Structures are given as structure tokens and as C-alpha cells.
Amino acid sequence: MSSFKGFTPEALDYFFRIELDNSRENYERLRPVYQRAVREPLFALYDALTPLLRLIDPGICHRRARCVPTAFADARIARYPMRTYTYLHYCAEMQSEENVPGFYFEFDARGYNCGLRIYHYSAASMHALREAAAENVEEFQRVLTPLEGTGLKFSGEPYKKPRHAGAPEPAALWLNAKTWRIERAVVPPDELFFSPALTERIADDFSALADLYHFLRTLSMTTHARQFL
Structure with a gap:
């Protein structure tokens, strides 16, 4: 039985106070x-969600040290020492370190979101992923269509000019975007954030995204393999 009881207003206040004085x-x-x-x-939420993620993909990275960050920001890229948000993420274990699909939950002082995104990408690697998806657009449509009406929204960065103008919806949203992310964003946080039921909300969203995760994982491995042909 999960020990997760929900977050408290104190968690939001912590990040607000860090934003005011990030030292x-x-x-x-x-x-x-x-x-x-x-x-x-x-940590309790991680314990509650990890069994589901291992059912979705037994090989997914689920080590707590990789899935849960510390309070400190990444000094290589951050301007300030402390994180102003926190997260859980579970990424596919792959030979390639580019175009890695992963599930995530994150929150800051303003609210929370959860979903699926592509990590560790470059412009070139995302171009290869888009082209591979365009070649498999029927399968892409098959895994995207059930997500319509679930509250999960595509939030990738679109190109100013479409790259695949003739693609069908909803695949066209993805094929004409620089970055790929689909999520449920709740700002300000709803009552579920403060409840054990948050686990069920996130689990339902991750389960709904499972087919898309596997499609993206296969697509990413395919584009990586093509580099060596």
C-alpha cells in the first residue's frame, strides 16, 4: 500500500520562497x-508509481537516484544554485543517448504537469525522428487518436512554417513541431495535488500514453540504427 498522502501547500510555498531568494x-x-x-x-509518489512504469516497460530506467532530483540545480546550465521545481521522470533505457522518450511528473510554485516527452535531442536528431514518424504516419495516427479528449495536450514548440503541411491530424501537430511533449498541465493545482488520488491521476495518464511511448521508443531506436547503415 502506498504511503503517498498528497502534497501540502507548504510544498508550493517552499518553491515560492526559493524563487524569491535563490541562494x-x-x-x-x-x-x-x-x-x-x-x-x-x-519519494512516496515514486514508490507508488514505479511498479506501473515497470509494467509498461520492464527495461525502463527506474533507479530512484536517476528518477528523483536533488534540491540543487545542475551547475553546468543553471544560473542559480537551487531548483525552483522538482520532478519524477522515467526514461527508456537505450543504446543511443539522443531522442529518449520518458514519462514525467513535475511541479513548482504555480502548479503541476505530467506526461510524456522526448529527452536529449538535437535539431538533427529530431529531424530524423520526425521523418521516421512521417514514414509511419498511419501507426502514428493509431497511437495518437485515442489520446484526444483525455485532457492530455500536445505542447511541443511549433515551426513558424509547417514542415509536413499535408499530414493528417493529430499527427500533423507533431510533425510540424521542433520539440515533442504531451502533457496534462494543472495551474493552479487542483484538489488532487493535495490528495492520495494524485497517484491514480498520474497512473491513468501514464497508462494512456503507453502505446505512444512504445511507438516513440521503437522509432528512436530505428533512427539510431540507420546511422550505422
Whole structure:
């Protein structure tokens, strides 16, 4: 039985206070709040969701150290020392480190979202993925169509000019976008965020996205293999 009880307003307040003063000193003052309101519930949510993710893909990366971040931002790319949001993510284990599909849940001071996206991409790798999807547009349509009406919305960055203007909907949204992401965004957070039922909401969304995940995983492996032909 899951120990996840939902998050509290204190979790949102922690990130709000970090945004106001993004310093290690402020984090040290807030460390007990972070541990109590952010880290411990996030670990419990991880424990609740991981069995489902392993059913969707037994080979998915599910090590907690890879799925749950620390409070500190990535110093290689961040301007400030502390994260202003947190997340869970579960990414496909693949030979290639590019175009990796992964499930995610994340929240900050304003709300939360959950869904599926492509990680570790470049312009060239995304071009290859789009072209491969266009070659398999009927299958792409098959996995995308059931997601209509679920509340999961495509939120990738579109091109100013369509690259595949004749593609059918909903595949056209993806084929004419620079980045790929589909998610449920809840801003401000609803009552589920503060409830154990958040687990069920996320699990339902991840389950709905499972066929798309497998399609993208296969597509990514195919484009990677083509590089060596």
C-alpha cells in the first residue's frame, strides 16, 4: 500500500520562497521544509508509481537516484544554485543517448504537469525522428487518436512554417513541431495535488500514453540504427 498522502501547500510555498531568494543560505534555512514537504512525499509518489512504469516497460530506467532530483540545480546550465521545481521522470533505457522518450511528473510554485516527452535531442536528431514518424504516419495516427479528449495536450514548440503541411491530424501537430511533449498541465493545482488520488491521476495518464511511448521508443531506436547503415 502506498504511503503517498498528497502534497501540502507548504510544498508550493517552499518553491515560492526559493524563487524569491535563490541562494544556498536560504535553502539551508528551508531545508526542513524541503525534506518534509517536497522530498519525502516525492519519494512516496515514486514508490507508488514505479511498479506501473515497470509494467509498461520492464527495461525502463527506474533507479530512484536517476528518477528523483536533488534540491540543487545542475551547475553546468543553471544560473542559480537551487531548483525552483522538482520532478519524477522515467526514461527508456537505450543504446543511443539522443531522442529518449520518458514519462514525467513535475511541479513548482504555480502548479503541476505530467506526461510524456522526448529527452536529449538535437535539431538533427529530431529531424530524423520526425521523418521516421512521417514514414509511419498511419501507426502514428493509431497511437495518437485515442489520446484526444483525455485532457492530455500536445505542447511541443511549433515551426513558424509547417514542415509536413499535408499530414493528417493529430499527427500533423507533431510533425510540424521542433520539440515533442504531451502533457496534462494543472495551474493552479487542483484538489488532487493535495490528495492520495494524485497517484491514480498520474497512473491513468501514464497508462494512456503507453502505446505512444512504445511507438516513440521503437522509432528512436530505428533512427539510431540507420546511422550505422
